[in-house]
Amino acid sequence: MSHKRNPKRKAVIAAGGVAALGAAALLLPNAMASQDGASDAAAPKTLKAADATNLATQLQNLLGDSFAGSYYDSDSKQLVVNVVNVSGDKNNVVVQAEKAGAKVRQVENSTAELSAAAQTLKTKATIPGTAWAVDPRTNKILVTADTTVTGAKWNRLESTVQGLGSGMATIKKSAGTFKTFVSGGDAIFGGGARCSLGFNVTASDGSPAFLTAGHCGVAAEQWSDAQNGQPIATVDQAVFPGDGDFSLVKYDDATTQAPSDVNIGGGQTVQILQAAEATVGAQVFRMGSTTGLHDGQVLGLDATVNYPEGTVTGLIQTDVCAEPGDSGGSLFTRDGGAVGLTSGGSGDCTAGGETFFQPVTTALTATGATLGAADAGAGAGDQAGAGAGAGAGDQAGAGGGDAVGGTADPSGAADPSADPSATADPSGAADQNAADQNAADQNAAGQNAAGQYAGQTSKHHKKH
Structure with missing residues (x-):
């Protein structure tokens, strides 16, 4: 299976691609309702990537020491589960795994x-x-x-x-050099550095905050939404290097609305419904303030990266391109799952390369934060502080921003017809963005490099 991609190509998410992430919770019990009889043997199921991730978690618990990893075959749309130490006659748990809908294969390394x-x-x-x-x-x-x-x-x-x-x-x-993707320029600014916002969250004390890269958090304590602008947020926690690359940054104004959305350009947003674990082989999308929206596949998990600044463990490895200034930007799925925060890697969006991401699930656990706004019912039609917007108004940050809606209710996002503004249909926007991307990168300081957002009404940091 080939994983080569055109690094210049902008990401495209199919229209109506938003769906509830919890559907896979019923896969395993239903598939295992009957355990005997040849007629019950099932071929591997066709699954969405998010459903495959949930099924893989359940099968890992089921298989125990026999489980040796899993991945999503994007061509056949099947979950492949590796097993070791299986006797000549398939043991019961392997039979159960197959009946649950996975393709099981025996491997050498546990x-x-x-x-x-x-x-x-x-x-x-x-x-x-x-x-x-x-x-x-x-x-x-x-x-x-x-x-x-x-x-x-x-x-x-x-x-x-x-x-x-x-x-x-x-x-x-690798054809390039491993580095963190932080740079001087626009988007969110701190101490002469530029990064991208990953996801808006609610801190453990109920205050609005956002997640970004840890190396951004250690570079500066205060962050602004404009070059040389007044600080709007202060770093609360930062980890880098070591057991991750993530920061929790709290908005200075406690009334700041921070809905759980990612602006993907073209006036469209993806509603972030929940944190999601990465699955090898699954398609993922990255949003960053320098290069905008790009997609690729997950290549490896629990990655260790030895940056010049030190070693970072527990990362996600992908083939999604990134460039300086994209650090901290959001990695997510078409279904609205928050997967990662851009850490670093090699290459760029012309030649391609390897890019590593901090898992969102780990960052949330470590900081005690939760996805979404503290007042999930508020802020419909408002925008959160942290947009990757271009050129107008009081725009804030990058990557997670221009968040429209503020509700974390997956029922609305699961039905694209209910509210098109709250669902993911960036297929047109992504193509539109490609043509003007390079020119936007060269605009005056303070203008966002992802020029696709020009002309949108800016309501960032609107107060209750």
Whole structure:
């Protein structure tokens, strides 16, 4: 299965693509209602990526130590589950997994063995410019080295991988250099740095806040929605490097409305319904203040990246492009699932490259924040502070913004006909954005690089 994509291509989400994420909760019990009889044997089910993610979580619990990872086959739209230590006659849990709708395949490397190999890499090959993540499609660890890993560094990395044993890991060379995607310019500003807002959230004390990259949070304490503008938000928590790359930034005005939406351009938004776990093989979309909307696939989970500033663990590896200024921007699914925050990687949106993301689920757990506004019923028609908007008004931030609606009710988003303004149909907007993207990047300071938002009415940070 090929995962090559045109890095210049803007992301396109099919019209009417919004659907409730909870549908998969019923898949496993229904599929396992009958456990015996050949007539009950089921072929792998055709699933949406979000449903496959939920099913994979249930099967991981069911299979226990036999579970060796899973991935979503986007061509066949099936969930593939790896198993180890299965006897000649399929044991009962494997039969149950197949009846639940998954495609089950037997592999050599267990989850424990892959984890031990990753620990060996951490101990012996923590070299700036390297990264590794488990790839369930190959049942191996994918090790990536950027252009700075040469000579003795390369020899050390290669010998460590070889020492793991045959069939345990592979090495890939990157054409670029691993770096965090922070830059001077527009979008949200702090201490001379520019980043993108990921997702609006509610802090544990009930105050409005947003998530962005941790390396943005350690770069500056206060953030503004305009270059050289007055601060509008203050960093509450930041982690980087170490066990993640995320920050919780609280709006200074406690009455700021922060609905749970992502502006994808063309006057359209995707309502964020819930946090979602990443699934290898699934399509994901990234929004950032420099390059706008792009899509790609998840390549690996629990990735370790050795940036020049230090090692970061627990990230998501993808082939979605990104550039400086996109740091902290939102990674999400067409179904409205918040997946990640842009951390860093190599390459750009001309040549492509590898990009790593902080899982939203981990960031929410660590900060105690929840997705959505504290007053979920308020703010319909208002916009949250953090838009990636261009050129007009009191626009704030990037990536998660121009959020319309403010309601976290999935019932409205699940029915595209109910409220088109609250559903994801960026197919036209994405194509429209492609033509003017490069020109927008060169506009005067303070204008958003993603020029697709020009002309939209700005209501950011509107008060109750």
